[in-house]
Structure formats: C-alpha cells, structure tokens
Amino acid sequence: MVREGRELRGPVVYWMSRDQRAKDNWALEFALHKAHKNNVPSVAVFCFSTDYPQLTLRSFVFMLGGLQVLAKNLNERHIPFILLIGNPVERIPEFVKEVEAGCLICDFDPLKWKREWLRGVAEKIQVPFFQVDAHNVVPCWLASDHKEYAARTFRPRLLRKLDTFFSDYPPGLENPMPWPGRVPEQDWNTITNFQKHLLPVDPVPLIPGEDEAMSVLEKFLEERLASYDRERNNPLSGMSSGLSPYIHFGHISAQRILLELDQIRIDMPSENAFREQVLVRRELSENYCWYEPSYDMVDGFPNWARKTLDKHLYDSRPYLYDKQELEYGMTHDALWNAAQREMVVSGSMHGYLRMYWAKKILEWTASPEEAMGYALEFNDRYQVDGRDPNGYTGVAWCIGGVHDRPWKERPVFGQIRYMSYGGCRRKFDVEAYIDHWSGKEEDR
Ligand SMILES: Cc1cc2nc3c(=O)[nH]c(=O)nc-3n(C[C@H](O)[C@H](O)[C@H](O)COP(=O)(O)OP(=O)(O)OC[C@H]3O[C@@H](n4cnc5c(N)ncnc54)[C@H](O)[C@@H]3O)c2cc1C
Incomplete structure (x- = not known):
C-alpha cells in the first residue's frame, strides 16, 4: 500500500505505467475486482511524461504503438483508456480529483524516478493508493526482504514462493458499469507532436504491442526453444527469444511466458535455462534495483x-x-x-x-x-x-x-x-x- 486513506464510493483509477497490457495484468484485475466489489466503474490511465530520462524517438514509437493496441484491447472489455500528458505528479492527482476517484492503483517499478512519482502522487491525494506488482511472478518485496548477494542465494527463496504466486490468470473481468459521461476521444496526434522534443534515435522495425508479444513468444517456443541451451550464447544463431522489449514495456508478463513454457515439454536443459533467465535472473535484477538505491552507480x-x-x-x-x-x-x-x-x-x-x-x-x-x-x-x-x-x-x-x-x-x-x-x-x-x-x- 502506498498510501492509506478512506475508500470513497467513486471510480477505481488504475494508473498504468510499466505494465502496458490489457491481458494477464494483476494490477488491472485488482482494479476491476475493487470496482466490482464497490459497484463502481474502473478506468485505466496512462500518463506520458515528457521529461522521462533518455526518451528517444525509438522507444517512444515502440511504446506508442503498444499503447494503441492496448487501448483497443481495453475497449473490448469496456474499460476506458485515458492518455494524460505531463508530469504524473501533477496530472494523476488532478485526474483523481476530477473524476472523484474512490481509490488509486498503480503497477510496480523498482526504478528511482518511478518511485519518486509515486511518493509525489501519494502526497497530493486523499484516497487509498495501492501498488500491485504485475511485472514479477513473486511480488518483488515478498520474493526477498533484502538485497540478495547472488543468484544462488535468491533462487531458493524465490522458488519456495512459487507455490503461492505461480498460478494461471483468472479470466479477465469486464468493467462492472459504463464510465459515466463521455470518454474523451484518444488524441494520438497531440502525443505524436512530442516527437520533435525527443532524442533523435531512429525507430526500428519491431512490431510493438501485446498481440505481437504473444506471437513472438509462440514462435520462439515452437521453433527455437529446443536449441536455446546450446545456442543462446551464439549471437549469430538467433536462438534467444527476443522478448526483452516486450517484457520491458509490459506488453507481456513473465508469468504468461512461464505458463506457456509449462505447456510444452521438449528439451529439459533448454526449458531450465530459459526459466532461469526469465524467472530467476530477471527477478534478481528487480531485487537489486529495489533494495540498492545506488543501482546505477x-x-x-x-x-x-x-x-x-x-x-x-x-x-x-x-x-x-x-x-x-x-x-x-x-x-x-x-x-x-x-x-x-x-x-x-x-x-x-x-x-x-x-x-x-x-x-x-x-x-x-x-x-x-x-x-x-x-x-x-x-x-x-x-x-x-x-x-x-x-x-x-x-x-x-x-x-x-x-x-x-x-x-x-x-x-x-x-x-x-x-x-x-x-x-x-x-x-x-x-x-x-x-x-x-x-x-x-x-x-x-
Ligand atoms: C551489459 C548488459 C546490459 C543489459 N541490458 C539489458 C536491458 O537494458 N534490458 C534488458 O531487458 N536486459 C538487459 N540485459 C540482460 C540480457 O542481456 C537481455 O535481457 C537479453 O539479452 C534480452 O534478449 P532476449 O529477450 O532474447 O533474451 P532471452 O535469452 O530469450 O531471455 C528471456 C528473458 O530473460 C531475461 N533475461 C535474459 N538474460 C538475462 C540476464 N542476464 N539478466 C536478467 N534477465 C535476463 C530477460 O527478461 C529476457 O527477455 C543486459 C545484460 C548485460 C550484461
């Protein structure tokens, strides 16, 4: 919980930041669950911060494409998607106030600027503010309560918690009721105008979004996983998954990757090697950044x-x-x-x-x-x-x-x-x- 407070009978606002997907998203499901319980509508809000560090045209184009897919997928579940532009520390509290939200939910990120945003937002709102780790299989703060020394110290702790946290996702809930009033038409042009302020690094021809992320995963599991153990250290083999941009932008969850991996049995060494990377090494990185304030120094x-x-x-x-x-x-x-x-x-x-x-x-x-x-x-x-x-x-x-x-x-x-x-x-x-x-x- 980021901030305690008295829950009001207003809409549940999910401030989506890191986990930019409509499917397999525990933070979104938590928001919808709360909305059902309180019989109020829920909304997903993304705040595009123009002063995000190292914001390049390359990452912007990939992210924007993913957000457009996300908006479509949320729409199919009758969940409005609202794109705000500006500093989240200002824009999120303004939005919470404007819609008279009952509570605020956000996803988890161990990096410092996101943590500063959360602190800033928490100071400006009155309603309860929850954080849900939708990125990791085991919530980062529960996987371990301290900075781990190495994979060998972290692995047994993490694996012990899998019984509790590694389960299939429930079918996604729909919004319990329509959003009151008009949902503003998404103005993709306004955000596109920011391109001129970004670091000029050319975009790459990588298709973004959660639908593509699933195709990349399926293709990898079918065609390349079997050789992963033998070939993954060969840069010419193309045998790794190529999933990291999709995981980074939250277009796919690590838990979904592991659930799909569990469905196939082809080559134990490859499965184990891949599981070690997606689960242990990745969540160990989260542990390091969460518990070590000088992770970049x-x-x-x-x-x-x-x-x-x-x-x-x-x-x-x-x-x-x-x-x-x-x-x-x-x-x-x-x-x-x-x-x-x-x-x-x-x-x-x-x-x-x-x-x-x-x-x-x-x-x-x-x-x-x-x-x-x-x-x-x-x-x-x-x-x-x-x-x-x-x-x-x-x-x-x-x-x-x-x-x-x-x-x-x-x-x-x-x-x-x-x-x-x-x-x-x-x-x-x-x-x-x-x-x-x-x-x-x-x-x-
Ligand atoms: C100097 C350096 C910089 C790196 N920078 C990044 C970065 O900016 N972003 C990033 O996502 N990864 C980074 N990595 C980790 C790793 O190299 C990449 O995740 C991986 O190469 C991505 O390709 P893939 O998705 O095909 O990996 P695969 O081999 O298919 O692995 C699947 C997933 O497992 C996780 N994973 C794989 N290797 C590692 C690892 N060594 N540590 C933690 N998790 C891992 C990633 O989420 C990856 O997408 C860095 C590693 C080093 C040594």
Missing part, C-alpha cells in the same frame, strides 16, 4: 569489487577512448565496434555480447565511474529494452561484480571477471558477426 558494487577496482584505478590502460570514440564504434576492436553498431542500428545487442561490450568499456576508460556512465547512457539510449532493471544490474554485474564473485587478479579489472576476444572466438564465428554488423574489412 559504483556505490552499489559489493565491497570486494570496490576495493579491487580502487586498487587498480591507476593501472595503465592499453587503450583509452572518449565517449565519442565509443559511441561511434571507433575502437581498435572490430568485434566491439560491430556490437556497438548492432545496438545503434537495430536497437538490440545479443546478451553474450552485452557482457563483452560492457567489460571492454571498463578496460578502456579512466575509471569505473566513467565506464558505468557511458555503458548505461548507451544502453538506455539505443536498446529498445533499455532503462530496465536488467540493464542496470547487467552493467553492474559486468563492471562491478554485482551478483558475481572475485576472480583471478589482473590489471585494470582487479578481481572482476574478465572477458576476452579469444573467449568470444571460442563461442561463435566472430568474423562472420563482424562482417554482418560492420562490413568493413579495414576495421579488423
């Missing part, structure tokens, strides 16, 4: 990692690059340049290469602080799935040993796990990848 690293990085701070670096050289993929390493290019051009980078990519930023910049800054800025700006707990935790794992352990000491990295070009070569056809993404012979 060096201060969040474990003590052993900070110490070892400090000890090696003044080691001579074989190469030092500035932000522009990194951003434009102008390093001596053709594999790194190709990975950077894959991200900039396609809005995605293969998971295995993301690790290599971030570790090399540590190796080629003057300090871990600088490395964190660049890695997060590029990740959030160019990846469609950026600005996600997985991104902050993934970068912190690579650069700061978060959820990892000390390894053999070496220059610059100290005891942080190292990755090499030669290691990548043993995993996949590096030359073919470079050819594909750079096509420049002279880079090698």
Whole structure:
C-alpha cells in the first residue's frame, strides 16, 4: 500500500505505467475486482511524461504503438483508456480529483524516478493508493526482504514462493458499469507532436504491442526453444527469444511466458535455462534495483569489487577512448565496434555480447565511474529494452561484480571477471558477426 486513506464510493483509477497490457495484468484485475466489489466503474490511465530520462524517438514509437493496441484491447472489455500528458505528479492527482476517484492503483517499478512519482502522487491525494506488482511472478518485496548477494542465494527463496504466486490468470473481468459521461476521444496526434522534443534515435522495425508479444513468444517456443541451451550464447544463431522489449514495456508478463513454457515439454536443459533467465535472473535484477538505491552507480558494487577496482584505478590502460570514440564504434576492436553498431542500428545487442561490450568499456576508460556512465547512457539510449532493471544490474554485474564473485587478479579489472576476444572466438564465428554488423574489412 502506498498510501492509506478512506475508500470513497467513486471510480477505481488504475494508473498504468510499466505494465502496458490489457491481458494477464494483476494490477488491472485488482482494479476491476475493487470496482466490482464497490459497484463502481474502473478506468485505466496512462500518463506520458515528457521529461522521462533518455526518451528517444525509438522507444517512444515502440511504446506508442503498444499503447494503441492496448487501448483497443481495453475497449473490448469496456474499460476506458485515458492518455494524460505531463508530469504524473501533477496530472494523476488532478485526474483523481476530477473524476472523484474512490481509490488509486498503480503497477510496480523498482526504478528511482518511478518511485519518486509515486511518493509525489501519494502526497497530493486523499484516497487509498495501492501498488500491485504485475511485472514479477513473486511480488518483488515478498520474493526477498533484502538485497540478495547472488543468484544462488535468491533462487531458493524465490522458488519456495512459487507455490503461492505461480498460478494461471483468472479470466479477465469486464468493467462492472459504463464510465459515466463521455470518454474523451484518444488524441494520438497531440502525443505524436512530442516527437520533435525527443532524442533523435531512429525507430526500428519491431512490431510493438501485446498481440505481437504473444506471437513472438509462440514462435520462439515452437521453433527455437529446443536449441536455446546450446545456442543462446551464439549471437549469430538467433536462438534467444527476443522478448526483452516486450517484457520491458509490459506488453507481456513473465508469468504468461512461464505458463506457456509449462505447456510444452521438449528439451529439459533448454526449458531450465530459459526459466532461469526469465524467472530467476530477471527477478534478481528487480531485487537489486529495489533494495540498492545506488543501482546505477559504483556505490552499489559489493565491497570486494570496490576495493579491487580502487586498487587498480591507476593501472595503465592499453587503450583509452572518449565517449565519442565509443559511441561511434571507433575502437581498435572490430568485434566491439560491430556490437556497438548492432545496438545503434537495430536497437538490440545479443546478451553474450552485452557482457563483452560492457567489460571492454571498463578496460578502456579512466575509471569505473566513467565506464558505468557511458555503458548505461548507451544502453538506455539505443536498446529498445533499455532503462530496465536488467540493464542496470547487467552493467553492474559486468563492471562491478554485482551478483558475481572475485576472480583471478589482473590489471585494470582487479578481481572482476574478465572477458576476452579469444573467449568470444571460442563461442561463435566472430568474423562472420563482424562482417554482418560492420562490413568493413579495414576495421579488423
Ligand atoms: C551489459 C548488459 C546490459 C543489459 N541490458 C539489458 C536491458 O537494458 N534490458 C534488458 O531487458 N536486459 C538487459 N540485459 C540482460 C540480457 O542481456 C537481455 O535481457 C537479453 O539479452 C534480452 O534478449 P532476449 O529477450 O532474447 O533474451 P532471452 O535469452 O530469450 O531471455 C528471456 C528473458 O530473460 C531475461 N533475461 C535474459 N538474460 C538475462 C540476464 N542476464 N539478466 C536478467 N534477465 C535476463 C530477460 O527478461 C529476457 O527477455 C543486459 C545484460 C548485460 C550484461
């Protein structure tokens, strides 16, 4: 509960933020359940904040397409969808007041700006304000009550709670009564006008929305899951699911992915490997961002990692690059340049290469602080799935040993796990990848 208060007999407002879908959404179902109980209508509101960090045209176009599908799907259940524009800390309380809401419900996000919004909104409203974790299978604050040290400490806790939380979704409720008065026609043009204020990163041809997310999942389970365990670390195989943008924008829930996974039995190692990523690793990232206020800074690293990085701070670096050289993929390493290019051009980078990519930023910049800054800025700006707990935790794992352990000491990295070009070569056809993404012979 974000804010206690006396529940009034007014509409139930669901402030949808992270989980942008009409199906398989516990926050929406909770809102409808309350509306039925109180015999009042419910409404879903999305507030588009124009000063959201790293708001690019790329992520905006993907999100907007998803919202249009969502509005249609909500409409089929007679749930009005209202799009507000502006600062949620102002706009949500104004809306709550305007419609004389009985209570407010929102979905869960461990990231700081969302938490600040919630605090700001809670200060301005009088009605009860509930938060429902519709993103995770086990609500983040119940999965563990502290920052976990590693997957091995988190996994048993999480798995124990599955009996309670991993169930099929009930059939979605309809709105108990029509919205009183006119639902404003959705003005998609006004929001489209904001495009000129966004960071100019080109959109990518990825179809957004919850309907497409289900198709991507089905296709993956049918055609590629069987090879996931063997091929997922090969960026050329295309064997991973490609679900991360859809999970990030809440177009599909992790719980739905796992429910569908349970329906098929083809290859145990692959099923287990995929379940480990979708469930354990993803929810571990949520745990890190929820319990570690400095999740995007060096201060969040474990003590052993900070110490070892400090000890090696003044080691001579074989190469030092500035932000522009990194951003434009102008390093001596053709594999790194190709990975950077894959991200900039396609809005995605293969998971295995993301690790290599971030570790090399540590190796080629003057300090871990600088490395964190660049890695997060590029990740959030160019990846469609950026600005996600997985991104902050993934970068912190690579650069700061978060959820990892000390390894053999070496220059610059100290005891942080190292990755090499030669290691990548043993995993996949590096030359073919470079050819594909750079096509420049002279880079090698
Ligand atoms: C430096 C770095 C940056 C990253 N940035 C992001 C990011 O911005 N957004 C993002 O969603 N993921 C990020 N990841 C995690 C992971 O690389 C991506 O989730 C994955 O590559 C997405 O592709 P996929 O959906 O095909 O993955 P699949 O292999 O098909 O996995 C399915 C799902 O499991 C989850 N998952 C997979 N790998 C991980 C992991 N290592 N940690 C946590 N969850 C995982 C994701 O939700 C993913 O969509 C990052 C990892 C690193 C090392």
